[in-house]
Amino acid sequence: MTRTLGVVMDPIEKINPKKDTTLVLLLAAQQQGWQLMYMEQSWLAIENGEATASMAPLEVYDDPESWFKLDERRQEPLASLDAIIMRKDPPFDSEYIYTTYILEAAERLGTLVVNKPQSLRDCNEKVFATLFPECSPPLLVSRDPKQLKAFRQLHDDVVYKPLDGMGGTAVFRVRPDDPNLSVIIEMLTQHGQQTIMAQKFIPDISNGDKRILMVDGEPIPYCLARIPAKGELRGNLAAGGSGVVRPLSDRDRWIAAQIGPVLKDKGILFAGLDVIGDYLTEINITSPTCAREINREQDTDIGGKLMDAIAKRLS
Template sequence: MAKSILFIIDPIQALKKDKDTSLLLMKTSMEIGHQVFFCTHTDISLKNNIPYGKIKEVKKFNDEFSEVVETQVNLNQLDVIFIRKDPPFNKDYLFLTISLSLLKKPKIINCPQSLQTHNEKLSILNFPKLIPKTLVSGNLKEIIQFISKYKQVVCKPIDEMAGNKIFLLKKNDPNINVTLEVLTDNYSTLIMIQEYIPEIRKGDKRIIIVNGEPLPYGLLRIPKKTDFRGNLAKGGKAKVFKLSSSDLKITEAIKPYLMDHNLNFVGIDVIGNYLTEINITSSTGLVEIQKLTKQNVAKTVIQNLF
């Protein structure tokens, strides 16, 4: 049955048409026969405690999105709302999820309340047996002790994406203090520090999970020789891979948690045998998986979600 689906995205002009997962999902939804709309978070308003949206219906999907029709609607009239706004989860993101929480009818992916309570870096702490040695702190002494113990660590903010502001530090590195000063804003905010996983040289695995079930193929992002980050945005090379038994054990272990919190579309990151992130806002990688497998995985995702 055809459904009305609203994608809440970043400004569409800023999205890369040949790489963006949101655009692929929108295009595929139209091809299946669904009615597709899009808007940004600034198009949402509250009137008498009811969320309304100034939304645009896509009549024809082309490179310029020239055939769109704008309308103002009570969002309860829609069947599905797919939140695909990029991090950081700031006050605008918070206000968006609070507003959408007032809706009665539409299925919302992912659950607004769960987006409020699940940080994409910190969520892995719910699975201590699956993750590398990890410290979350803004305290210089604690961080130095952690680096001294594990010799080589990765430091990252807890509100960034796409490999931004991630540093590899070694014991006795002369840049430790200045790096930590920048990351913690002079020790006023928390960061995540993890033991370095050498298997990153073989690639950082992105696994897409739909309603608790992983796609059979994931995206392997291999770092450049001059970098330790596999993110495609940082020059990583994309390859497709079939999930291993270790990967499947991880997805099976976190499935009940994802389902309990209505996290229906998730992209997890795995390095070696370790879970490193649970991406729940605007998981990417679907375009590359579809191109490399030559399978319509986006259609499978849409059919399973809606």
């Protein structure tokens, strides 16, 4: 029996097919015989209590010049789908939250949503990491300027960043002699009105910000170390970093072992751990990336593993 997989994503014609992780997942699903249905965030609705969407049958191709074909859209209940993968990129704003409500309505009728809508709402990617203090560097989540300044005084070299940022945006390193401490805190907290995170600076960032992909609580055995460009703090590929595929270290595997059971318990089948040196810094669950880069160098079949995990949950 053919199963149907829906995908909620950014406009497919605008993705970069050479590196897009969502395309990797869809190619794997199609290879395993899934029928694909494509949706954009604005196509979802709740009508008389029923979650519906204007959805289009989708075919995908591993071709950087022509990677998809869409058939005519039709209005269907979301519950007609066996599973849905939510791959809409941040920002995590009010519209993102409303989308999780719609997906949750389908989930209540038996459709498997990956990742679980409640967990998408509950698990802020930076605050979620604070559940694992044994894995994390010294950190502070606060909007109190006095607390944030005291943290810098205690740890000398620190990083400040917003809780809702992505791609390394608005990340600041503050050294002991930096005269911009006050203005950075004022800007990020909007004069004490917005909560941010402070972390002790980890010098190992020069060796890369490692993205470890987790499928159903288990780590892929290779990670992508994102190396900062010369003169840069951030290793994010979106900020100009370069990626190097590496095997997981013993410490990486230990960190993954602490987090994996919690991910499974929360219905988070696909996640990306960000690890610098020996420390967990973030847990990405909204739209983890880097599968294409890792698959390209190692026979990891990340998309196939995720589809196997989804099929296991359905059966």
